Amino acid sequence: MTARPLPPIDDDTRAYWAGLARGELLLQHCRDCGHVQVYQRALCGRCLGARVEHRPASGRGRVYSFSTVHRAPSAEFKEDVPYTVVLVELVEGPRMISTLVDAPPETVRIGQAVEIVYDRVSPEITLPRFRRAGASMTS
Numbered sequence: 001m002t003a004r005p006l007p008p009i010d011d012d013t014r015a016y017w018a019g020l021a022r023g024e025l026l027l028q029h030c031r032d033c034g035h036v037q038v039y040q041r042a043l044c045g046r047c048l049g050a051r052v053e054h055r056p057a058s059g060r061g062r063v064y065s066f067s068t069v070h071r072a073p074s075a076e077f078k079e080d081v082p083y084t085v086v087l088v089e090l091v092e093g094p095r096m097i098s099t100l101v102d103a104p105p106e107t108v109r110i111g112q113a114v115e116i117v118y119d120r121v122s123p124e125i126t127l128p129r130f131r132r133a134g135a136s137m138t139s
């Protein structure tokens with residue numbers, strides 16, 4: 001299998017990736033305005049305050065939108081197609097882009113309940129993916 005490109009880790013995202021590696025999805029909560037954001041930044045995306053802190057999320061949400069990929073974007077993903085890219089609205093509010101596992105594309109529905117799956121792809125990187133909530137455990 002060709003190695004897939006991995007996301008880079010920097011000072012803003014180090015805590016996020018460390019959380020995923022130990023099985024925790026961390027969201028940033030703004031201590032000034034209460035805004036909750038995913039994808040780590042130095043500042044709050046709403047009020048630009050610097051008092052943001054990480055808190056573990058439930059890992060649960062619903063499919064807000066999705067798109068099934070039939071043509072791999074690059075050679076590294078050829079063995080994965082078709083796969084479904086989902087925009088998940090977390091119960092905490094923010095939306096994040098990921099991919100669905102264990103779900104044939106024709107079965108995916110808007111509003112479907114999903115839960116996070118921690119997919120360790122390297123010692124440093126564990127990717128947050130989602131599966132239909134209540135689906136049987138796989139690893």
Ligand SMILES: [Zn+2]
Pocket residue numbers: 030031032033034035044045046047048049
């Ligand atoms: Zn804020």
